Structure formats: structure tokens, C-alpha cells
Amino acid sequence: xxxxxxIPLDLAHMLPVLDKKFMELLYSLSPEEWQKQTVxxxxxxxxxxxxxxxxxxxxxxxxxxxxxxxxPEIRSYQDLLDYLNGLNADWVxxxxxxxxxxxxxxxxxxxxxxxxxxxxxxxxxxxxxxxxWAGEDESKNWMHIAREYTEKWLHQQQIRDAVGRQALFTRExxxxxxxxxxxxxxxxxxxxxxxxxxxxxxxxxxxxxGSWFLEADKSKWLLTxxxxxxxxxxxxxxxxxAWKLFSKSIRTEQVRDVVEIIGDQALGEKALTMVSFMA
Numbered sequence: 001x002x003x004x005x006x007i008p009l010d011l012a013h014m015l016p017v018l019d020k021k022f023m024e025l026l027y028s029l030s031p032e033e034w035q036k037q038t039v040x041x042x043x044x045x046x047x048x049x050x051x052x053x054x055x056x057x058x059x060x061x062x063x064x065x066x067x068x069x070x071x072p073e074i075r076s077y078q079d080l081l082d083y084l085n086g087l088n089a090d091w092v093x094x095x096x097x098x099x100x101x102x103x104x105x106x107x108x109x110x111x112x113x114x115x116x117x118x119x120x121x122x123x124x125x126x127x128x129x130x131x132x133w134a135g136e137d138e139s140k141n142w143m144h145i146a147r148e149y150t151e152k153w154l155h156q157q158q159i160r161d162a163v164g165r166q167a168l169f170t171r172e173x174x175x176x177x178x179x180x181x182x183x184x185x186x187x188x189x190x191x192x193x194x195x196x197x198x199x200x201x202x203x204x205x206x207x208x209x210g211s212w213f214l215e216a217d218k219s220k221w222l223l224t225x226x227x228x229x230x231x232x233x234x235x236x237x238x239x240x241x242a243w244k245l246f247s248k249s250i251r252t253e254q255v256r257d258v259v260e261i262i263g264d265q266a267l268g269e270k271a272l273t274m275v276s277f278m279a
Contacts, residue, residue, distance in 0.1 A: 026107065045163065153177040203237070237259050248275050
């Protein structure tokens with residue numbers, strides 16, 4: 001596996017780990033817990049489980065098997081967003097008639113092939129799907145796989161949050177999630193003008209996370225994990241707030257009392273608007 005050392009975010013091998021946690025979670029749910037409301041306002045636990053199943057089947061069908069359904073002409077980001085939201089809503093509605101036991105069985109059937117497919121890809125090959133929220137018009141497979149990891153982590157955490165199970169805030173599972181989300185930080189600041197060398201430090205508190213640094217260059221903002229002395233702004237966010245905020249499950253006005261901004265308040269406020277999902 002020597003060649004994998006050069007992959008910026010190598011998360012294909014983490015998908016089975018996350019899937020194992022997910023199946024253990026599903027096996028533990030009581031009938032009442034399947035109907036609990038999640039932070040995703042339109043979806044209960046059962047709906048989120050159905051949505052995750054759609055992800056497995058859609059990837060295996062469209063990418064592994066090269067089977068595309070009816071796809072409208074996509075001319076803008078909003079067209080893409082409307083199309084995906086429509087797919088998601090249609091699937092969840094159809095799954096209303098499917099029992100929790102059947103959903104578990106279908107996850108058992110599709111989870112391993114889904115993980116195996118991503119392990120089979122050339123990480124530096126071109127992905128058919130660009131990671132738009134990171135500002136990419138074209139993405140490598142490694143970035144697409146990292147995005148898939150964040151989707152799987154997010155929705156499992158939504159379920160855990162709803163039913164009061166242990167959160168996925170371990171270093172093994174949470175750090176890859178938040179590290180991928182930070183790829184959206186330069187794109188968030190793309191229209192912000194600042195003196196070259198101006199730096200923002202984003203810190204997710206706790207043992208499972210760390211700090212990221214965004215530095216203004218002449219024409220763009222650069223993301224690094226190398227420490228910078230005297231950043232113009234420091235933003236400190238706890239993990240539970242971070243995953244909800246950057247997935248747009250909660251809004252910036254709801255977190256002002258729990259987020260610490262030191263230094264340039266405008267830069268800090270801008271950082272809080274980062275969204276690392278299609279939303």
C-alpha cells in the first residue's frame with residue numbers, strides 16, 4: 001500500500017469501518033427509535049436510513065454498473081441541487097412502505113459491495129461527480145470518496161443524535177470527517193479580499209480534531225495544517241456544534257453563544273457560513 005501514501009485524503013478503507021458501526025446501530029434500534037425525529041427536519045430516523053440505502057444503490061447502479069436513469073439537463077448549480085433534492089425526496093417517500101427489517105436486510109446486502117467498489121478505484125482517476133461545495137469543477141476519485149465518507153458519517157450521526165447513542169467523535173472516525181469538511185474553507189472565502197499573509201485559524205476543540213489555517217495569497221486563499229504565528233482571527237468550535245453547523249442543520253445565529261471568535265470578527269463570522277454539503 002506504499003502508493004497510497006500520496007493520497008491527500010485516503011478514506012476508502014474507512015468506509016467499511018463506518019459501515020460496521022452503522023449496522024451495529026441499526027441492530028440496536030427499538031421500534032420507537034425508528035420513528036424519532038432527527039436534526040434533518042423533514043426526516044425521522046427511518047427516513048435517514050432509507051436515504052443511506054439510496055446512496056448505496058445509486059452508486060452501485062450508476063457508477064459500478066453504468067446504469068443511468070432519466071437525467072434532466074443540468075445548466076447550473078441550482079439545477080443540480082433541485083435534481084438531487086428531488087431524487088432524495090422521491091426515494092424517501094417510496095420507502096415509507098418498506099419496513100425497518102427490510103431496510104436493515106437491504107443495507108446488509110449493499111453495504112459491502114458499495115465499500116468494495118470504492119476500494120477498487122484508482123484514487124487519482126477522474127471522478128464522474130465533482131465536489132462542488134469545495135469549488136471543484138472536476139474531482140479526483142479520492143476527493144469524491146472523501147465526500148462519500150462525510151455523507152455516511154453525517155447521516156449516521158444524525159441517527160445517533162436523535163436516539164441518544166454515543167456520538168462518532170473518536171479520532172479515528174471524526175477527524176477524517178472534519179478534515180474533509182475543511183476543504184470547503186477556501187471556497188467559502190473566494191470573494192473575501194484581504195492583505196496577503198492574513199491568516200484565519202479554525203480550531204475544532206477536543207481530542208478528536210485539531211486546527212486548520214487559511215491564508216490569503218495574492219489571488220486566492222490557501223488551506224494548510226501547518227501552524228501559523230499570530231493569526232488575524234481564531235475560531236473555536238466544539239465537535240457537536242461543528243457537524244451540525246457545516247451541514248446546515250443549524251444556522252450561524254444559533255451558535256453565537258457557543259462559538260469563540262478571537263480577532264477579526266468579520267473573518268470569523270465568514271468562516272461560520274461554510275457549508276460542506278450540497279445544500
